[in-house]
Amino acid sequence: MNSRERIWAAIRHEEADRVPIDVGGTGVTNINLVAYGNLKRHLGLTEGRARIFHTWIQVPEIEAVIAERLHSDTVTLPRYRMCLGIPNTEFKPWTFVEGTEFLVPVDFNPTRNEFGDFEWFEQGLKLAEAPGEGTHGFSLRYHPLREATTTQEIDQWFDTYDGNFTARIHVSDEELVWARKFAQQLRETTDKAIVADYFGTVLENAQGIVGWDTIYMHMLAEPALAKYFFERLVHEIVTGLKRYLEAVGEYIDVVMLADDIGHQRGPMMKLDVYREFVLPGHKAIFQTIHDNSNAAVFFHTDGSVMPLLPDLIDAGMDCFNSVQTDAADMNGMDLKRRFGKNITFWGGGVDTHRILPFGTPEQVREDVRRRMKIFGPGGGYVFASIHNILGDVPPENILAACGAAYEFGVYPIQAGPEEPAVLAEHLAEVDYWTKPLEALKAGN
Numbered sequence: 001m002n003s004r005e006r007i008w009a010a011i012r013h014e015e016a017d018r019v020p021i022d023v024g025g026t027g028v029t030n031i032n033l034v035a036y037g038n039l040k041r042h043l044g045l046t047e048g049r050a051r052i053f054h055t056w057i058q059v060p061e062i063e064a065v066i067a068e069r070l071h072s073d074t075v076t077l078p079r080y081r082m083c084l085g086i087p088n089t090e091f092k093p094w095t096f097v098e099g100t101e102f103l104v105p106v107d108f109n110p111t112r113n114e115f116g117d118f119e120w121f122e123q124g125l126k127l128a129e130a131p132g133e134g135t136h137g138f139s140l141r142y143h144p145l146r147e148a149t150t151t152q153e154i155d156q157w158f159d160t161y162d163g164n165f166t167a168r169i170h171v172s173d174e175e176l177v178w179a180r181k182f183a184q185q186l187r188e189t190t191d192k193a194i195v196a197d198y199f200g201t202v203l204e205n206a207q208g209i210v211g212w213d214t215i216y217m218h219m220l221a222e223p224a225l226a227k228y229f230f231e232r233l234v235h236e237i238v239t240g241l242k243r244y245l246e247a248v249g250e251y252i253d254v255v256m257l258a259d260d261i262g263h264q265r266g267p268m269m270k271l272d273v274y275r276e277f278v279l280p281g282h283k284a285i286f287q288t289i290h291d292n293s294n295a296a297v298f299f300h301t302d303g304s305v306m307p308l309l310p311d312l313i314d315a316g317m318d319c320f321n322s323v324q325t326d327a328a329d330m331n332g333m334d335l336k337r338r339f340g341k342n343i344t345f346w347g348g349g350v351d352t353h354r355i356l357p358f359g360t361p362e363q364v365r366e367d368v369r370r371r372m373k374i375f376g377p378g379g380g381y382v383f384a385s386i387h388n389i390l391g392d393v394p395p396e397n398i399l400a401a402c403g404a405a406y407e408f409g410v411y412p413i414q415a416g417p418e419e420p421a422v423l424a425e426h427l428a429e430v431d432y433w434t435k436p437l438e439a440l441k442a443g444n
Contacts, residue, residue, distance in 0.1 A: 003073035004253060007193035011254075011296050011318060011344050013380040019372065019409030021402060022346065022384040024062030025074025025195040026256040027054045027082075028300045028322060029347065029384040034134050034391030035398065036060050037100030042395035043069065051091055051103045053197075056083035058130070058137040059388055060102060067192075070402040073382075077183050077196045077252060080175035081167040083138070084108070084120055084128075089178065097134040122163050135391035143211035151228045157209075158232055165209050168199045169233070171240035176247040183251035193253040195298065198244070200237050200257045202281035203268065206230065216269070219277050226277060234281040238288050249293035254319065257285060262303025265328045271307055279311055286316030298346060302387060304328040306335070313342045322387045323348025325371075325433045332374045332433055333424035345375050349383040350401045354437035356385065357392045361400035363440045368404035369415050370432070373423050376413040383409060 001009075001017045009016035022029045031039070036050065036059075043066075050060035053076075061076060081087050091103040110118040116132030128138040144165060145157055162170070186194050206215045210229060218226035245255075261268050261278065269278075286297045296318040301308075304327035309320070320343045325332045332348060348371060350356055355367045368383075375381040383405040389398060408415040416423075427433060430444040 002191035004191050004193045006073050007253060007382065010379055010382050013341065013344070013378060015377075015379045015411040018411060019376050019405065019413075020073040020193075020382050021071045021405050021409070022074045022195075022382050023070045023072040023402060024060070024067060025072070025076050025193070025254075026197050026258075026298070026300070026321075027057050027059060027076075027199070028256075028258055028387055029074075030054070030057075030059035031062070031389045031398070032135060032391040032393075033058050033060060033096050033100065033102065034098050035389050035393045035395070036066075037096060037098050039066065039395040039398055040100065042399075049093065049101050049103045051088075052094075052105075052108075053078035053088045054082055054137070055086070055104060055108050056128070056138045057388070058134065070398070071406040072402075073192055074195050074254075075186055075190055075192045077179065077186060077194055077248065079168055079197060079199070080172065080178045083164060083167055085122065085162075085164040085167040087174070097132065120164075127164055133391075140208055143209060143214070145209050145229075146211040146214050148210070149225070151225065154225075154229050154232055158236060165205075166236075168201075169205065169236050169240060171243045176243060179244065180247040180251075183248040187251040194251060195254040195256050196244075196248060196252045196295070197256050198241070200241060200255075200285050201259045202230065202234060202237070202285070203259050203261055203278050205233055205237075209233075219269070219273055223276075230277055230281055234284050237281070238284055241285065241288050242292055245289065245292040245295075249295065252293065252295050254298050255289050255293070255295045256298045256300065257282075258300040260303065261301045261308060262305035262324075262327065264303060266304045267308055268303075271311075274308060275311065279315065282312065282317075283315040290316055296344075302327075304330055306330060309339055309343075313339065317343060319344040319346040319382070321347040321384065323375075324386050326351060326353055326386075326436070328434075330433065331428065332371060333420070333427070336374055340375075340378065340380055344380045344382060346382040347384045347386055348375060349405060350385050351436045352386045352389060352393075354435075355440070356389060356397050356401065357394075359397065359437055359440065361396050363437065364397045364400040365404040366440060367436055368401055369408045370423060370427065372405065372408040372413060373415045373418070373420050374427075376409060376411075376415070377420060
């Protein structure tokens with residue numbers, strides 16, 4: 001069984017030869033540049049320079065030798081332009097802060113301020129900053145429609161602006177040619193599952209363009225204006241997505257979408273507000289993918305989102321990521337029992353907040369084993385870390401996580417002598433899902 005078949009078996013809720021593994025298939029199942037450089041040095045790999053399509057998030061295109069070492073079953077189809085609005089066509093060498101040399105788009109030229117942090121300017125305005133130590137990517141510092149009060153201002157901006165904020169919304173003729181050639185080459189040269197790293201965000205685009213606080217205030221105080229903005233935004237996304245799928249739909253297996261609609265303690269908004277303003281966009285985008293391709297819909301959100309999952313499933317979500325089990329009410333066994341027949345869990349494979357950066361390789365292996373025992377049986381599971389592996393994760397722990405997933409993920413799932421239900425009961429008793437490292441240190 002090859003990697004593409006393995007991923008599709010998981011999506012169809014079938015037990016393949018083993019649980020598939022995703023490292024680097026998307027911008028949210030990847031490795032931070034610092035951790036990636038440390039991993040290469042640990043493995044003694046001195047040749048090759050990974051390309052960086054995600055200059056905003058600062059994660060690489062995983063090199064083939066690393067992907068094989070980590071048993072990854074996916075490859076990424078990047079966007080022609082990611083954030084920062086620059087094309088991913090020509091590349092130049094760029095040495096990252098910890099010394100590893102990568103390849104970045106030729107137009108990637110951030111400045112550094114007096115504190116050593118990276119800054120990105122567009123037409124004289126500072127759009128974003130990234131910490132100089134390089135452990136995670138850029139954060140926005142400007143929102144172009146924060147002061148907009150009319151629908152005319154919204155339309156004028158969408159009709160005339162072309163830069164960072166619309167890089168992943170609009171699909172140009174250049175992208176259609178570039179993406180089709182890229183996807184076709186992947187299909188001809190690899191048997192790994194091809195994941196279109198599309199993003200197509202609704203709430204996050206609103207937060208970025210209108211402002212984090214402003215869009216929420218509009219939803220409550222100016223609902224007509226907020227609804228008009230969301231409708232125009234979704235129209236732009238769906239229009240571009242249809243064009244995109246016409247170009248690459250025959251080559252891809254999965255379309256990755258991302259929209260953080262949860263935080264550590266619960267959803268970003270009340271359910272009725274989500275259903276009124278944001279869910280219609282998610283449903284339209286999911287349906288566009290199903291109507292115009294055979295690809296599965298991968299949807300990423302962090303945080304505590306258990307109450308939103310039924311609506312997302314009804315809207316057409318096939319694969320759920322990042323499965324953040326340390327957020328409130330995100331018990332892994334509860335998720336599997338309630339939704340395991342409806343969606344594929346793509347993530348939740350190892351705790352990235354505590355165990356990966358601060359645990360031992362043995363503790364990492366045990367965390368992966370326990371999660372594999374819960375999520376793996378019956379299919380419907382793709383192993384991935386809970387969001388990206390950040391810069392402070394030791395290379396030994398990255399290897400331990402993927403090695404354990406490869407070992408314990410063989411079907412039928414064994415991964416230890418206890419039954420999943422017995423293990424789940426024990427994990428709930430020791431509060432494992434929210435405090436996994438503390439439980440392991442205590443011998444639980």
